[in-house]
Amino acid sequence: MASKSLKNLTAPLSGNNPVIVQILGICSALAVTVQLKPAIVMGLSVMVVTAFSNLVMSLLRNGVPSRIRIIVQLVVIAALVILVDQVLKAFVYDVSKQLSVYVGLIITNCIVMGRVEAFALQNKPWDSFLDGIGNGLGYAAILVIIAFFRELLGSGSLFGVRLIPESWYIAEGGVYSNCGLMLFPPMALIIVGCIIWAHRSFNKDLQEK
Amino acid sequence: MKVNTNSNTYIIIYSVVMVVIVAVLLALASLGLKSRQDENILNEKQTQIVKALGENPDEVAYNDIITNAVLLDASGAVVSEDTKQVFAALNDLKGSFAAGQYPLFVATSGVVVPMYGAGLWGPIWGYIALDTDMNTVKGIVLDHSGETPGLGAEITTMKHQRLYVGKTVYEGDEIVGITLKKGGADKSNPHEVDAITGGTKTSDGVSAMIKECLNYYKPYLSAVREADAADPAVEGQGESNTLND
Numbered sequence: 005m006a007s008k009s010l011k012n013l014t015a016p017l018s019g020n021n022p023v024i025v026q027i028l029g030i031c032s033a034l035a036v037t038v039q040l041k042p043a044i045v046m047g048l049s050v051m052v053v054t055a056f057s058n059l060v061m062s063l064l065r066n067g068v069p070s071r072i073r074i075i076v077q078l079v080v081i082a083a084l085v086i087l088v089d090q091v092l093k094a095f096v097y098d099v100s101k102q103l104s105v106y107v108g109l110i111i112t113n114c115i116v117m118g119r120v121e122a123f124a125l126q127n128k129p130w131d132s133f134l135d136g137i138g139n140g141l142g143y144a145a146i147l148v149i150i151a152f153f154r155e156l157l158g159s160g161s162l163f164g165v166r167l168i169p170e171s172w173y174i175a176e177g178g179v180y181s182n183c184g185l186m187l188f189p190p191m192a193l194i195i196v197g198c199i200i201w202a203h204r205s206f207n208k209d210l211q212e213k
Numbered sequence: 214m215k216v217n218t219n220s221n222t223y224i225i226i227y228s229v230v231m232v233v234i235v236a237v238l239l240a241l242a243s244l245g246l247k248s249r250q251d252e253n254i255l256n257e258k259q260t261q262i263v264k265a266l267g268e269n270p271d272e273v274a275y276n277d278i279i280t281n282a283v284l285l286d287a288s289g290a291v292v293s294e295d296t297k298q299v300f301a302a303l304n305d306l307k308g309s310f311a312a313g314q315y316p317l318f319v320a321t322s323g324v325v326v327p328m329y330g331a332g333l334w335g336p337i338w339g340y341i342a343l344d345t346d347m348n349t350v351k352g353i354v355l356d357h358s359g360e361t362p363g364l365g366a367e368i369t370t371m372k373h374q375r376l377y378v379g380k381t382v383y384e385g386d387e388i389v390g391i392t393l394k395k396g397g398a399d400k401s402n403p404h405e406v407d408a409i410t411g412g413t414k415t416s417d418g419v420s421a422m423i424k425e426c427l428n429y430y431k432p433y434l435s436a437v438r439e440a441d442a443a444d445p446a447v448e449g450q451g452e453s454n455t456l457n458d
Binding site: 035038039067068069070071072075076079080083086087090091093094095097101105154155158159184187188 | 218219223224227228231232235238239242243246249250253254257334335356358359361363364410411
């Protein structure tokens with residue numbers, strides 16, 4: 005039983021990753037990955053919301069009228085996101101400012117509703133909670149990988165700390181220039197594609213025939 | 214007892230109960246956290262005003278540097294010196310500007326003018342500090358609610374805000390503000406700074422905001438400038454006192 009519960013937590017990290025295997029939540033993965041810091045905070049916020057929306061919906065699963073279950077899911081998720089937003093504003097104001105509109109956009113993240121619909125409505129609360137944590141972590145991991153490459157190649161820094169010396173730049177007489185394309189959303193999509201490519205060549209069972 | 218979870222009565226009762234519970238929960242959270250949030254917001258505004266003057270907010274407190282917070286009317290006359298009222302006006306700057314109320318923060322080293330404008334995705338705002346000549350920029354703080362991180366949101370970085378220091382906003386008797394020039398500013402032009410790469414719309418928004426908001430304060434700023442020009446010996450407040458003696 006314990007190992008089965010644990011599997012709910014670990015499967016979404018690689019073999020059943022929400023972003024690169026289920027292809028969910030791509031939109032926000034493009035929006036918040038220009039820098040590492042917002043990507044990490046966004047990943048953690050999504051994790052909190054997936055975990056608790058899964059938990060709440062799993063507790064309610066036997067009473068929810070199936071005809072309005074999507075509406076019920078949205079109300080629960082929206083209420084949780086507003087709570088997270090309020091708490092961030094009250095206790096970690098800086099972080100809340102960093103995330104700005106993206107906190108509100110967690111409501112529309114397909115992973116949250118996808119996991120509630122596909123997992124929490126059929127499973128026990130504890131398993132659902134772990135599934136939520138796992139999927140949130142899997143999402144966060146991909147965001148961090150994308151943000152790493154985009155910030156390093158696009159701005160020459162990590163966590164806002166400059167890594168490429170100023171003197172290497174063409175403007176200062178050097179030979180290096182930041183890849184401006186990295187700052188734009190299409191590059192995030194291309195990086196996601198590269199990650200999927202690498203991931204599938206290591207995991208042969210995921211390859212479609 | 215078996216309940217039919219698909220009957221209309223059940224669905225209606227379920228929805229009503231659910232909505233009431235969620236509404237009460239959110240209302241409680243909002244009420245309970247409001248004082249903390251307001252404190253954060255006030256604290257941030259004061260920190261930004263101190264930063265605009267080029268001081269480190271960790272070392273210099275708002276109360277130490279700002280000698281007077283006032284509310285001006287459209288003709289530049291002071292209508293209120295009540296700090297609470299000034300910050301209330303600052304909280305809804307857009308509405309205050311529309312109603313002809315202009316909050317201003319006076320320090321011995323200059324004045325801080327709050328600004329409000331539109332970026333690409335949402336509102337942008339900030340503070341611009343002018344030296345005692347009401348012309349030279351001492352510093353600027355810019356902020357936004359929804360600009361893209363790495364692009365438009367770069368206006369909040371020190372790297373960008375440092376560019377404004379030492380620029381001037383008056384051209385003759387007109388306030389031209391400071392323009393964010395796409396493709397790089399002309400170094401010799403005192404009214405231009407580099408725009409943000411990939412953030413042209415946000416940069417245009419900042420240029421428009423600086424010009425528009427400073428012009429709201431023009432009657433006051435020009436009056437101070439004229440008073441200085443009429444009596445060139447009067448520079449600091451200390452000197453004016455000795456002259457009067």
